[in-house]
Amino acid sequence: MSELASLSISNLTVKFGGLVALDDVFLKVAPNTIVGLIGPNGAGKTTIFNSISGLVTPASGEISIHGKKMKWPASHQLAEFGISRTLQGVGLFSGLSVLENVMMGADITSGTNFFKDLFGASGKAESKLRRRALDALAWAGALDMAEKMPGDLTYPQTKRVSVARALVSQPKILLLDEPAAGLGQDDIDKFAALLKQLKQRCAIIIVEHHVDFIGSISDQVYVLNFGKVISSGTFDHVKRDPAVLAAYLGTSTQTGSEKLGGDHA
Amino acid sequence: MDTFLSAIFSGTSRGAIFALVALGLVLVWRGAGIVNFAQMGQAMFTTYIASTLIANGNSYWIGFVVALVSGAALGSILDVLVMRPLSNKKKTELLSSDSMRAAIPVIASLGILGVLQALAGIIWAAEERGFPAPAKQEGFTVAGNVMPFTAFDVFVITCVAITLILTSLFFKRTGMGLAMRATALNQEVAKLSGIRTNRTRTLSWAISGAASSLAGLLLTPSSNLSPNTLDLALFIGFTAAVVGGLDSPVGAVLGGFILGMVISFVTFYDTPEDVFLAILAVLLLSLIIRPHGILGSKDVRRV
Incomplete structure (x- = not known):
């Protein structure tokens, strides 16, 4: 190789x-x-x-x-x-919508500068993140679940969502x-x-x-x-x-x- | 009818401030899993800072802004210096039970309250002093009648409304807000998702500190400022948070207004002496009828 x-x-x-x-x-x-x-x-x-x-x-x-x-x-x-990983047993946040769960995959607070993270976390950055999350959901064939809560999904659906979450950070x-x-x-x-x-x-x-x-x-x-x-x-x-x-x-x-x-x- | 209107107005204005106190408690509870009994001690301390600035000839607004900023700073410092080491699993592993481990920071917060009150007594002397309001505290006059609603009440409600809108936008519409909600739901999974939970914790303390400082600034013009002035406000805010649901910010605000109304109606229709008793009754009733609060989730009681 x-x-x-x-x-x-x-x-x-x-x-x-x-x-x-x-x-x-x-x-x-x-x-x-x-x-x-x-x-x-x-x-x-x-x-x-x-x-x-x-x-x-x-x-x-x-x-x-x-x-x-x-x-x-x-x-x-x-x-x-x-690098991105999914967790054994899915590990979705039950209190967040599917879309928000996927957005969490983007490593929102990974920046080295905390204050840049905090104040750069404007509505604009957020809507960009939202679009990326929707793309990832579409890719995993789970776009129609975006506004649902994880508790309302079937088990195979949650698997797709967790893959979408892992993909959002590209x-x-x-x-x-x-x-x-x-x-x-x-x-x-x-x-x-x-x-x-x-x-x-x-x-x-x-x-x-x-x-x-x-x-x-x-x-x-x-x-x-x-x-x-x-x-x-x-x-x-x-x-x-x-x-x-x-x-x-x-x-x-x-x-x-x-x-x-x-x-x- | 006049008494009724007065009670409603006073209840709204007071309730707005208690909503703020309760929100501060809920933010730290959700973000760090701690009931912060030092919260209004922090607010008392920053109100003293504002009071000193204003007494030395600075404008009210300088005192106002400095109090909010130092409230956020004090909250962050307490988390980093006291709470973070105490929550360190390795350092507390000798204490076998999880419930003991959860109790340590809460007891520490009582300690912090004592230290802050003693410090305030040493620095500013323990006697009461007044604290200015930025707007008139006499009722508006409409057609020759003095209404039970003052310019200061308008200021209070505006301040609280702005705070609530900003906080809710922050949590709903920013990545950091989302990260904080996720951390509140499940710290382990949040960590695995790459959230630096130490930072979101400290941020909870900072926002809570600033919100309680604002509550201190809004409460003291109608009482007076002394190291113990805000103790009752903590008790009321805590009750409000329990009534609304300790893990629900919206519930906290709702609880604040409920408590505001209860206190106001007892004051106007009964006697101010019964206020304390009424709050206790509300707390007790709430715990019996709906222990997880109006909007809280059922599995919240850990401590």
Whole structure:
């Protein structure tokens, strides 16, 4: 890969007290690709996201964003670096309208100058933000929900809204935390189509339990177990990897491969 | 009929000020999760600053503006120097229960009230002094009759109306206002959305400080200024906030006007001595009938 990676992580180690949550993890995401992270519960998938988005401080490790080596970002710096994430379980504000929720994705208070944020937060800036939020909603196919409250939406609709919220800052790297969880097959198919379109605009990293879904959309798949990357490559490659079969099933039989390729939600 | 009109007018003007006090309390409650008992101590302090400026020959308006600005500054300083360290989870983790942790800042606010009152006593002496009104406090005369409505009442209502409109525009129509509403709803998710919640907290304290300073400036011309003058206003404002719903700014304003009317009608039809009792009755009734307040959300009581 001579191409400059959107995001590249190496030697990432995270400890929670005595527990090693991530051990020497690496990850490379090329622009306009979808990278899937799979692995059993507690394998450390979400911890990778938390490290990238400043919620967890790594014990060691390097991160490069758009080919530039840098410090691990703090939460409020993500928009600046072109990173956006959705939250497990959606995380919409119940007391704000859908449109306002999406506007919140734009990192309104990220400016380095607080007073500029405060007084630059004029009606003009706000209406510009409103338009951007409407664009993002239209893009995620959720424009007609703009004035509704999150409580009035169906679960698949809230997923679309949370993607719109992640898109409003026009990220170059999008982190999706279990976007397919709780969706029916029909909605998963629609969502996969949406993501394939989305990858023309940014690189996408997805943490997901739904192996079929990951297999159908990912260009690269990383398999984690007990905080380590045990396999990486195309989905066809990793699903035949004996280490992966062992991790998922405790054995490395051929039937295991079929099982992994099958419904494994 | 005259008594009735007088009660209505006086209730509106007083109610407007209590609405401001209640709004100040609600802003800090929503923004920082703290009932700020020091609020009217802050207002008392900034009113003293205005009083000193005016006594030294400056115009009323200089005192007015300085009081509002120093109200915002004092609020911010208290948050950064006292409340922020006290809310630091790491520093308070020895205290096991969450409810204890939530109580610490509230108790600290009582401490701040004591310090501010003592300081005011030391700096300005504890005796009462008058505080000027920028407009006449005698009723308008219409066709030879003195009406129960004064130019100062007009000034009070105008000031409060402007404050309410500006605050509501700020929360509804600016990105920072949206960020503050989001933080009030869910601090964790707000943080994950990249909101610097420390800043929005401090901003809540600043806006609340300025609003209460305005309330102090509007209340003291009709009483007098002393370190304890505004204690009753805090009690009334707190009751107003509870009646309206502690987490609802609109409810706070509504509660303020309700309290204004109750106090005014008790004063005019009964006796001013019963005012305190009436407020207590309203507080008690409100807590029994509608504990989350008229417009408050049901799951608000944390402390």
